[in-house]
Structures are given as structure tokens and as C-alpha cells.
Amino acid sequence: MPSMNMVQALNSAMDVLLERDPNVLIFGEDVGYFGGVFRVTDGLQKKYGRQRVFDTPIAEGGIVALAVGMGAYGLRPVAEIQFADYIYPAYDQLVSEAARIRYRSGAEWWCPITVRAPCGGGIFGGQTHSQSPEALFTHVCGLTTIMPSNPYDAKGLLISATEDDDPVVFFEPKRLYNGPFDGHPDRPATPWAKHPMSEVPEGHYRIPIGKASIVRPGAAVTVLTYGTMVHVSLAAAAETGIDAEIIDLRTLVPVDIEAIAASVNKTGRCVIVHEATRTSGYGAELSAMVQEECFFKLEAPIERVTGWDTPYPHAFEWQYFPGPARVGEALRRVTSDGGA
Amino acid sequence: MPSMNMVQALNSAMDVLLERDPNVLIFGEDVGYFGGVFRVTDGLQKKYGRQRVFDTPIAEGGIVALAVGMGAYGLRPVAEIQFADYIYPAYDQLVSEAARIRYRSGAEWWCPITVRAPCGGGIFGGQTHSQSPEALFTHVCGLTTIMPSNPYDAKGLLISATEDDDPVVFFEPKRLYNGPFDGHPDRPATPWAKHPMSEVPEGHYRIPIGKASIVRPGAAVTVLTYGTMVHVSLAAAAETGIDAEIIDLRTLVPVDIEAIAASVNKTGRCVIVHEATRTSGYGAELSAMVQEECFFKLEAPIERVTGWDTPYPHAFEWQYFPGPARVGEALRRVTSDGGA
Amino acid sequence: MPDHPALQLHIPEPKHRPGEAADFSHIRLPKAGSVERPLITTSAYDIRELAFQLIRVLDDEGSPKGAWDPGLDAETLKRGLRAMLLTRAYDERMVRMQRQGKTSFYMKCTGEEAVAVAQAFAFERNDMFFPTYRQQGLLIARDWPILDMMCQVYSNSGDRLKGRQMPVMYSSREAGFFSISGNLGTQISQAVGWAMASAYKGDTRIASGWIGDGATAEPDFHYALTLASVYHAPVVLNVVNNQWAISCYQGIAGGDESTFASRGIGYGIPALRVDGNDFLAVFAVTRWAAERARSNLGPTLIELFTYRAAAHSTSDDPSRYRPADEYEKWPLGDPVDRLKRHLVAAGAWSNDEHQAMLAEVDAQVRDAGKQAEELGTLNHGPRPDVRTMFEDVLKEVPWNLARQRKELGL
Amino acid sequence: MPDHPALQLHIPEPKHRPGEAADFSHIRLPKAGSVERPLITTSAYDIRELAFQLIRVLDDEGSPKGAWDPGLDAETLKRGLRAMLLTRAYDERMVRMQRQGKTSFYMKCTGEEAVAVAQAFAFERNDMFFPTYRQQGLLIARDWPILDMMCQVYSNSGDRLKGRQMPVMYSSREAGFFSISGNLGTQISQAVGWAMASAYKGDTRIASGWIGDGATAEPDFHYALTLASVYHAPVVLNVVNNQWAISCYQGIAGGDESTFASRGIGYGIPALRVDGNDFLAVFAVTRWAAERARSNLGPTLIELFTYRAAAHSTSDDPSRYRPADEYEKWPLGDPVDRLKRHLVAAGAWSNDEHQAMLAEVDAQVRDAGKQAEELGTLNHGPRPDVRTMFEDVLKEVPWNLARQRKELGL
Ligand SMILES: Cc1ncc(C[n+]2csc(CCOP(=O)(O)OP(=O)(O)O)c2C)c(N)n1
Ligand SMILES: Cc1ncc(C[n+]2csc(CCOP(=O)(O)OP(=O)(O)O)c2C)c(N)n1
Numbered sequence A, B: 001m002p003s004m005n006m007v008q009a010l011n012s013a014m015d016v017l018l019e020r021d022p023n024v025l026i027f028g029e030d031v032g033y034f035g036g037v038f039r040v041t042d043g044l045q046k047k048y049g050r051q052r053v054f055d056t057p058i059a060e061g062g063i064v065a066l067a068v069g070m071g072a073y074g075l076r077p078v079a080e081i082q083f084a085d086y087i088y089p090a091y092d093q094l095v096s097e098a099a100r101i102r103y104r105s106g107a108e109w110w111c112p113i114t115v116r117a118p119c120g121g122g123i124f125g126g127q128t129h130s131q132s133p134e135a136l137f138t139h140v141c142g143l144t145t146i147m148p149s150n151p152y153d154a155k156g157l158l159i160s161a162t163e164d165d166d167p168v169v170f171f172e173p174k175r176l177y178n179g180p181f182d183g184h185p186d187r188p189a190t191p192w193a194k195h196p197m198s199e200v201p202e203g204h205y206r207i208p209i210g211k212a213s214i215v216r217p218g219a220a221v222t223v224l225t226y227g228t229m230v231h232v233s234l235a236a237a238a239e240t241g242i243d244a245e246i247i248d249l250r251t252l253v254p255v256d257i258e259a260i261a262a263s264v265n266k267t268g269r270c271v272i273v274h275e276a277t278r279t280s281g282y283g284a285e286l287s288a289m290v291q292e293e294c295f296f297k298l299e300a301p302i303e304r305v306t307g308w309d310t311p312y313p314h315a316f317e318w319q320y321f322p323g324p325a326r327v328g329e330a331l332r333r334v335t336s337d338g339g340a
Numbered sequence C, D: 001m002p003d004h005p006a007l008q009l010h011i012p013e014p015k016h017r018p019g020e021a022a023d024f025s026h027i028r029l030p031k032a033g034s035v036e037r038p039l040i041t042t043s044a045y046d047i048r049e050l051a052f053q054l055i056r057v058l059d060d061e062g063s064p065k066g067a068w069d070p071g072l073d074a075e076t077l078k079r080g081l082r083a084m085l086l087t088r089a090y091d092e093r094m095v096r097m098q099r100q101g102k103t104s105f106y107m108k109c110t111g112e113e114a115v116a117v118a119q120a121f122a123f124e125r126n127d128m129f130f131p132t133y134r135q136q137g138l139l140i141a142r143d144w145p146i147l148d149m150m151c152q153v154y155s156n157s158g159d160r161l162k163g164r165q166m167p168v169m170y171s172s173r174e175a176g177f178f179s180i181s182g183n184l185g186t187q188i189s190q191a192v193g194w195a196m197a198s199a200y201k202g203d204t205r206i207a208s209g210w211i212g213d214g215a216t217a218e219p220d221f222h223y224a225l226t227l228a229s230v231y232h233a234p235v236v237l238n239v240v241n242n243q244w245a246i247s248c249y250q251g252i253a254g255g256d257e258s259t260f261a262s263r264g265i266g267y268g269i270p271a272l273r274v275d276g277n278d279f280l281a282v283f284a285v286t287r288w289a290a291e292r293a294r295s296n297l298g299p300t301l302i303e304l305f306t307y308r309a310a311a312h313s314t315s316d317d318p319s320r321y322r323p324a325d326e327y328e329k330w331p332l333g334d335p336v337d338r339l340k341r342h343l344v345a346a347g348a349w350s351n352d353e354h355q356a357m358l359a360e361v362d363a364q365v366r367d368a369g370k371q372a373e374e375l376g377t378l379n380h381g382p383r384p385d386v387r388t389m390f391e392d393v394l395k396e397v398p399w400n401l402a403r404q405r406k407e408l409g410l
């Protein structure tokens, strides 16, 4: 099986989709001839032609509007928002339109679109190239929100998202494009090639939407996380030696409540880790759900390790980023006796 | 002291602000000559002139952009978004601009703007005139989010918001404009005149941002709520006879964590009530905070009573709305022995 | 800058307000037949002046003039007249029903019937519409059952939208009528996406989108113009300039500074401005634009100059913001009267026939109304199944909604 | 529709791609001095054709021609030349420093220096600017210390923005330069708000906003035009059409269909199109627009026709998407050379003086660079106090941030 990094895996997903289904179109800012500022659509225009893979004006709202209209016609567009930080001009079309069309029309129309957006920090992008706005979408009923953490999942989930008949917001942690970053910027970067999840079939396969993955089984504490923080959490478990069960949620909404409940009911402890700002982040929902599902099994307060409630500062990227040290401390606190 | 309904109280706040500070301007769709579709700015253009109270094009993003630019000049604009459901086109200017300008400029610029928006259901407005999108703002650092529940607070908070040097999103539960609606649409409407919080001074006063109000002291369970649900929760307590301590948060961010913690540490039980959809709603943050602050005092799972995770359906407004019956059931469950 | 006077802020204001007499004498009205009709292959640049003109066909006596006369046969015109009358009768009844509490809300298109009806006639039956809430005439002109529309307005057991949408937010896949959004503007950019999809597939169907004068200030209008221009999308973009956006006259949307049609110029989109109350002119202009689109020549922008004769909606009271006699003074008259006069002048119609048609559409509306009420009204009688409230958020009901449905005891 | 052929989707494509020779022969270049100069009181409608012209003052020999010649004295022009040279030298150094790892990112404005510098000269010192990331020349022309700018680029201990912003996202209240946003377009509508505030206060200061050709597709461009038009805001709105938006040529933004200046026509905004590499023309056109604004005559839209000679940013490699020789073939030349040639032709400048000025600005940049590096670079030396990370989210630090600061052990 070929080894792919996340950029290649996403590219391969779109290649497969374009190949199999003439109704799949790919578009966005700089995605055509150039192949995307992160090269995720590299070579696709050349292979499938300008009519299927093309550049758009710089109008994120217009990009999503096009996708909605194309979806109503019967196509399956995959649109790119160059950075998740620039998705806000498209917010109205996503929230008021894409997410609502099936419901408001009594299922007479629907919206089989996928909106890809690189998210997260770690590349010195400052406050407008580092955001993780997933919680702004998890609150919107009618949207499915996905964030993969490795090449294999990324490809399988992007195929599922595109083949899904409802709108999907698909966040790609850009710091993971080239390697499984574990939160140690000072250490030499590891490439994906050494990671088992970089073995990616060339053809078509799906990862089911709504299913989490236990990336590290454990008994001492459950870690609920997704995206880059999966690798950071693994590093924290390794570094602290705490036997954490680490769950990569993959799909945030609809979330895999069974996997979550089963694990926390087993471990009795829970740490939630995400890169986004804390207040009203998706971690809040996870925390609320866990205590609703597992209250009588909880032996310690659920902790959240997250980005601070500030914009992502250019100079203090690594003070902002919730790295393994902070996750490790939370693991220690939550697993220490009494939990506090 | 005059008795005012919420429309009159908000109008009075703007009247006081316009009178005292020549830098205050009021604008939005239909707010000028007409006085607003809910009459909240009625008479103000006539009194202060077209240059201070005026109509704008139908461009919510442009309205907020104007406010941001005016704020940079040194004015204190108060802009109206006709319905909170229409705030999404302004999302980018609010999130990427208003909320970020102080931080990104090292406090060289700031953004003393207030954005008012009527929210919530109960007027058969269907899915595009009934939304409660507060959680989409509570996640955004740099924004203050307020929702008053009565005329006295509404006036005092709108004055504080306008005089605040940072951007405030000010949600007005439209179902409360004319009376303290308790969630019983079938019963005759009560006017504000009979309610003590309708006694509103004519002049200038403030309600501090970030301070909750205990609207019903109690010992059995803490109810965290805001807006219309304050009255629904009061009705539920009365109807169930449960001695609930009902806290009207008033400001959602920055929230009054001390009042919340003190109450739940006392009662050991907590129910969170809001009208917005549940998943990733502001109730999730409240729940997460409560269990972080009060874990060892909690005797039962925290419950959330909220709108369903669907758009607000026109025909089923009252099946959607989290009325006193649903709140009452939650109060009973949470206060019953064992809590579950 | 001591040599410069203090700046002043300009706030536009309509010429007249309640209590004053309306006056439209500032409006330039070219004579019927006076505006040239270019070939559809003419470049946007070469016909840019048309954006400042007003294409009119019917003169004051009701005779058609000039190159834009579409030469429609009397049968077609009578069908058009009937669709306009039916639209009007339907509107009248639904407002009455709203007043009687049978629904929460309604919106008429009185005075603007020619826009939707004549435009629907100018398209092929399977072309795709992305309308606003004031184009009910599109459905009626496509012979969509008003019973179905009424059920939507009543959110009753016959409502295909399962009671989810506010009144008048129709949807009909069968009629090529996209689900109306409560959020202004969003449909017009979607129309471009649909049109691009059609072009991509090598289809022959084109799309059309509508937007109000007020809503042109929203981003989607700009997206639609930009995207249609860049990709030469086969789409007809319509601005219905009915002079008002709730209480705001069209100057608040920029209409005092230039025509809405002229917005097309800067995007290189051919733009036509038409007397929106002239059935023949609206038909001709729309057909011209549709032909352009279908011939792979790209988008056209049409400004339909008309007047919102009624209140914005049942929640509105226009006497608070505009002179009571505005509609009387409105120089472009009533589209129904004008088409009727034309047919009579052409010897194809009589007052008696007209009365008979009026009676007939009234009866049709009454009958449909009775049937609809048997299926329920907003607060009485049969309604959609409340369990459906939890469906169609996604294709499959996710676990959270299944649980919530149970919480509600269903 | 059997009588209609299948529709086809048009996707614009630049005339030439890497490996091919660039060719700009399709560009219409009016002669210097050939475009009329209307009175500032002329209506937008009457001068709408100017949006399709190109105002040029300097001819190929460097002599100024026609009514738009601003007649600037040699001293002013030399200051302009110096500011352009300083901008270029600053850009060169910062790109080098980025390559050396001293910061994360940089953006040059090479080939576009006349835009910002000549425009800054045309405004009053206290007029307010809402720039994009490619108008560093505005700050330099206002004699803002490049040391301060470097500290921002390095996010070092001297950075007034406390290390919070990516490089080049300057802010200077003192220089009347609004905090640059990383989100495209948002500043141009804010400029209108500032201008309206100034008008409301009876001030005499006006505002100006900039936007790139690519970013004109964003909603804020539409808001700016709509709002400036409706309220007659005293603002100058500038589209810097440098032909590229990262890898997308200006046709992807609609530039193949009409000029960006012509966007103003539909909003009734006077619109001028100017040779952006002609210092005199840029100055003259901007001064004309500023005079209009300051005389309460409202907004002007200016398209500055220029070329992005360098990469989009240090993260970009233009050889992947455009012919290598494009800049050589670009017909409007280099703004520095053209102004220099003009001064030499006018007998006010010599090659020696020019060399001396080059050496002088280089030394200035070098000195500032050394000072800046003493204050730190992104990953070395002194930096802002990390505690400040939690400040300025709101005016007062709220409880959650106070706690988070503590969590971080600060
Ligand atoms: C995004 C958005 N903003 C505001 C509104 C509230 N609103 C509904 S209709 C209307 C006026 C629209 O005027 P116009 O576009 O001219 O259409 P008309 O009603 O005249 O047909 C407004 C402001 C809305 N529905 N959506
Ligand atoms: C809202 C938003 N979308 C996308 C981007 C990413 N981006 C940064 S610069 C750029 C190209 C801008 O081109 P143009 O407006 O022509 O300006 P230029 O770089 O040529 O000066 C893009 C797409 C962004 N910064 N903001």
C-alpha cells in the first residue's frame, strides 16, 4: 500500500471522487492551475480539466453559494476555503442555506456539498491563519462537522463526506499535512511515512461518518480529542506514562456518543483536548454530554485543555498551543486521587 | 417611576444615550423614520435628526462595518440587526474585525460598538425569525454577549453596553418586548405594567456587565438561564413547587462565574435552560463550567432544557419552545433522590 | 484644512412622507417603443446605455410600440391576464384569511403581478427559478395548484413542507421553483451555481434568480454578478425595483444615485431596465435575456421598474412612512389594467369577458380555499405530524434527534 | 429545446502560462495626456466613460502630458522618489531576513510603489488610511520609522503590536494608518464608516481605503460602494489591480469582462482608471478624488492599473503559474524608473544623485535593521512580554483570561 502524507491522501480522495462520479466538481481560491496554496488539489485540473477543477473569485460566500446551487442541480461539489479563518463570509450561506434546505423544503431539495478548510495553528500564521472554528459549526443543526487526524482517515472521511447527501464542513489540521505533529516544535519533524495511518489504499474506501476511533486503549482516563491534538495527547500519555484511553472523535457532529460513554463509564475520568479557544468551544459540549451520560461513574472533574480565550498570537504560538506538557498536567490532575 | 415595557425601556436607553453623548449614533434597517419593525427606535429620528438616527441599506455586514469604522473615528454607534437570524452576513465583521481590533493593534484601536438584535421565538416567525444564536458569539473572544430579560435590566444594560469601549452583541428576546411571557401561549398575555422590573427610571443608570441576578432565591436546585427562559423557569418553579434558585445571567460573556459557583455549591444541583438548539449551545459551556467549579458538590447530573436540534418550525412553535412543563420535569428529575 | 468647509453627512430621504402629496414627476419615462432592441450577441459594453433607459412596449392607449413588441398572440396574453388575476385573487383571499387568524403572516405582490407572470411565460417550463417571497406569480403562471400554496400558508396537514416554513416560503421541485429563503438575497447567487451546473452538464436549461431593490445591498447580489460574469453563467438575474423595502424607499438602497440595472455595467453584464408593469415589455426583455443565456452568451441583468402597491406584509402599515396617494400617482399604472386595455384595444377582449374571468378566478380561489381549510389552518384542524419535526435535518435522523423526539414523548 | 445547442461552462484562463512567452499586446494603452480631466463637480453619470480609459501623464520619454499633469515641484517629486526607493530597499531587506529565518513571512510591493507613495502624497497628513498589506508605502511616505515597521515584522520587544500580528500587518494611529486585517476586504467598508463619522462631526478629514483586484469579489467591496454612494461619504476607494491574486490572474476576479473602475458606475460613483506606475498620474487622480471628498461631493473609485512584480509573499512561487518574463513584458514599466527618467528629463536629477540616494536609503534600512535586530527577531533575542498575550482582548482582563494566565504559570 502506498504511503501518503495527508496532502496526498486528500488529493487521492478527490482524484478517486472525480474519477468515479462526473457530478463531482472541485473549486476554490487558487485550487485550479496552481493546485491550492497547500497543494491539496495539485495535478487535478491537469487530469480532469478546467471545467471540473477550477479557480474562483475571492468570495467565500459566493463559493458556498455556487456549491449550494450546484447541489440543487444534482452535482456534488467539493469547495475549498483557503483557510478556516476565512470561512466567516460564507457563514450565512452555510448556516441559513446549506444547513436548512432539506428541512425547510420538506426534503424536496437538499445540499450534498462538502466544504474543506485547513484549520489550526503551528505554522506561525498568526491570528488569521491558525483558527479552529469548529464549534461555530457544531452548534448548527443540519451541518456535519468532521476533522481527521491522519492520512488514512482523511481520505476515507473526505470520500464519505462528498458522497453524503447533506452538507459537510471538513476541517483539515494544516499542521498535520506533512507529519503527525506531537506538539514539540523544537524536535525534528517526523514525516507521515513512519506512521501506520499513512498507509493509504489508492482506490475508493470510506470511513463512516459519526464513528470515533480509539487510537490508544487505556484504563486510567479517557481523552476526547480530534485533529492535531490526537498526536499531542498521545505524546502526553507517553510522556506521563498514564494509561489514557485516547479517542479520536473524527466526526464532531453527529458525534459517536456510544464510544464516548463506554470509555468514560469504564475509566471514570475524562480530559477533553482541543486547540480552539475554550469558552463555548466544542469541548464544552463534550463535557456537558459526558457528565450527562456518565455522571455516576465520574471520579474526578472533567478537564478541558484548550487554546486560550485570545486570538492566536504570532510571537507566542507555542505558549498558546495546548502542547503535551499542558495535556500531561491535566492527565495527572485528573488521575490523581480525588481528582483535584 | 414610570412603568415601561421592554420596547419603551430600550427606546429610553437610546434616548438617554443620544441626549448625553453626541458621539452616539443609531442606525439599521428601518430604524429611522419608521422607528424599527419592533418600534424600538420610535421617535428618535424625529427628536435627534436624520444624521443621528438613520436607515441603512439591507446589508448587515455593511452595517457592522460602518459601526467599526465609526468606532475607529471615536463615535459610539448602536446598530440594529432587524432579526438575530439575519446577523450571519455580519459575522465576519463581528468576529474577524470588531472582536479583534483591540488585540491585533496592541490596543491602539478599539471598537466601542453595540449591535442590537431581537432574538428568540414565540411569535410564529418560523425558522428565520426565531433563532437564538448567542452561542455563536460566546465562543468569540473579544465580544461581550448580553441578553436581558426585563425592561429595567434592558435599559441599564444597553446603556452599559453602549458606554463600554469594546464590542457588545446585545440580544433582545422579542417575545418579551410586550410582557413577561412565561411559556403559556394559551393563557392571556400579561403586560409588563404588572411586573416590578417594569419600573424604569427615566434618566441614566447602568446595570453592570458581567453580573448575574438572582431572580428567585432557593435551596433545592440552581437554574441558570437568561432571556425569555427566566420567566419560563419562574413559572416552572411555581408550578412544581420546587424551591429553585433561579439565576438570570444577563451577561453571557464574561459570565458571572462567582454567582454561578456560589449557588450550585449551595444547592448541589443544576438545571440549565435556554431556547437555542442544544448541541454546542451556550448551555454546554455553562454545564462544563459548573462541573469544573462544583464537581464535588454536585448531587445529580446537570440537565439542559433547550430548543431541539432542529430549525424552529412554524407549525410546531409550542412543541419546540422549551416551556414550563419541560423545565418542570427537569427540576423534578434533578431534585429527586439520586438525581436520575 | 482651513480652506475647506466642514464636511456634512448626507442621509437620503424620499421626496414625500405621510401627510404630503406624492409626486413622481422627477421620474424620466421614455415613450413606449423608443428604446432600441439590440441583437443578443451585442457586447455588454456596447449596450451599456440601456441600463439607464426604460424599455416600454405598451403606450397609454394600450397599443404595442417599437422593436421590443414580442408579438404575442391573444391566447397567450389571455393566459397571462388570467394568471395575473388569479395571483391577485389568491393574494386577496390569503390576506383576508390572515386577518381572520387562519395563519400568522402573508405577503402580497399587488401591482407587481406582471413581473413574475410575464417572466414565467418567457422561460421554458423546465428552466429553473430561484425566487424571493414576492414571485408567487411564477408558480401560478406555471399552473401550480393554488391549493398546494394555500396548504403551505396554513402549515396544515396538506403542507408538503410539513409546517416548517413561514407562510409564502414555497418550494416546488416539480415546478422548477427553488425553496424560498427567509434570508434576503441568498437565492440569487445560488441561481448562478445552478446555471453553471447546467452548463457543465451540457444541459439546455437555464436558471433565473430574483432579488428586491432593497436586498441588492446584500453580498449575494455582488456574488451573483461577479460569478455570473466570470463564468458566463446561463442565468437571468432580476432586480424587482418596487420602490420600497419595508419602510425604506429605494434611495436607501442606492437608487437615487444610479439605476439598479446599471450595476451590471461594471461586471460586464448586459443590463436592461424595463417597465415592470408592462406585460409585453417584461416578456420581451426576459425572452431576450433567456435567449442570450440559452445561446451560451452568458448572463443578463434585468431591472424591473414597478411599485409595491400593498403593504410589505400583513405585519406592515405603509401609511406610517409613505404618502397615502403614492400608488394612485404612480405613473406606470396597474399591470392588469394595462394588459386588459391592450387586449380590448386589439379587439381580443371585452369587459364582459373580463368580468367573467374575474368571477372564474374568484371561484377557483374560493374552492381551493375551502379544500385547503379542510386540510387545516395554522391553529385549527389537521396539521402535519409533529413527529416530523425531528426529520429532514439530515437525511437520516441522528441519535441526538432520536433522543430528543423521545424526550418530547413521541 | 432541440433548437438549442448544449450549454458550455466557461472557465477563464490567462493568455499565457509558465513555459510560454508573456504577451500584453491586447491591453489598450491610451497615450499620455489623452484623457480629459473633468471638474470635480461633474456628475458620475457624465464621466462614466473615464472608467474605461486609462489616465496617464508621463509619456515614454518621461515628459508630463495633458490636463492631468499635477505640476508638482521637483522637491516634492524627489521626496516621492526617495519614499519609493526606501520602500523597495526595505522590502528587499525584509525578504532577505525572512529567508534567514528571522521572521515567518513577508510581502513586497515591488513594482507598485507609486500606488501607495503617490497616493499618500495626494492626501493631507491627517486624512485616514484603511490599507491592505501591500501599502507599506503609505507609512513610508508619511515618514513613519521603518524601525517601527521592522519591529512589527520581527514580533520583537519593540513591536507595539506585542507580537500578536503576522508580519506586515502594521498599525499606526499616529500615522493615520488603520490596523491591517488578515481578512481580505474588511477594511474598505470600514473606511466608509470612518468617513461618515468625519462628515457627521463636521470634520474636514477624509478617509481612503484600498483593496486588491482579487479581493473586490468580497462583500465588503460591495458594501463600501453601496454605503459610500448612499451617504455621499467623503472617501476615496482604491482598487489596486496588480493583475494577480496569488496564482489567479485578474480574469478570475472578473477583470476580463470589464474594468474594475467601471464597478463604480452602477453605484453612481465617479470612477477613474489610472496608470498605477505613473507617479504623476496617480498623484493627480488621487488629489482630484480627495478634493471631491473634501468638498462634500462624495466618494470616488480609483482603479490603479499596475503589476505585482514579485511573488505574492515569501510563501509563494509565481514561476508555477505565470510566464517568467511577464514583468519584463509588462507595458507600464517600473514606477521608480519612470519617475527618475522624468526628473532627469526635467533637468532636476542625475544618475549620480540617484546612486547617492540609493546608497542613502540602503544605509537607512541597514541601520534600522541593526537596531531592530537588537530588539529581537521572531525566534531570537528579546521579545514582547508573554504575559501580554492575555491582555487587550477586552479593555480589562476578564476573569477567564486572568485564570488562564495563571494556568500558564504567569
Ligand atoms: C438578511 C435579511 N435581512 C433583513 C431581512 C428583513 N427583511 C425582510 S423583507 C425586507 C425588505 C426587502 O425589500 P426588497 O428587497 O426591496 O424586497 P420587497 O419586499 O420590496 O419585495 C427586510 C429588510 C431579511 N429577511 N433578511
Ligand atoms: C477573506 C480572505 N480570503 C482569502 C484570503 C487568502 N489570501 C490572502 S492574499 C490573497 C490574494 C489577494 O489578491 P488581491 O486582492 O489581488 O491583492 P494582492 O495580493 O494582489 O495585493 C488571498 C486569496 C484572505 N487573506 N482573506
Ligand SMILES: [Mg+2]
Pocket (backbone or CB within 6 Å): C212, C213, C214, C240, C241, C242, C243, C244, C245, C246, C308
Ligand atoms: Mg423592494
Ligand SMILES: [Mg+2]
Pocket (backbone or CB within 6 Å): D212, D213, D214, D240, D241, D242, D243, D244, D245, D246, D308
Ligand atoms: Mg492583486
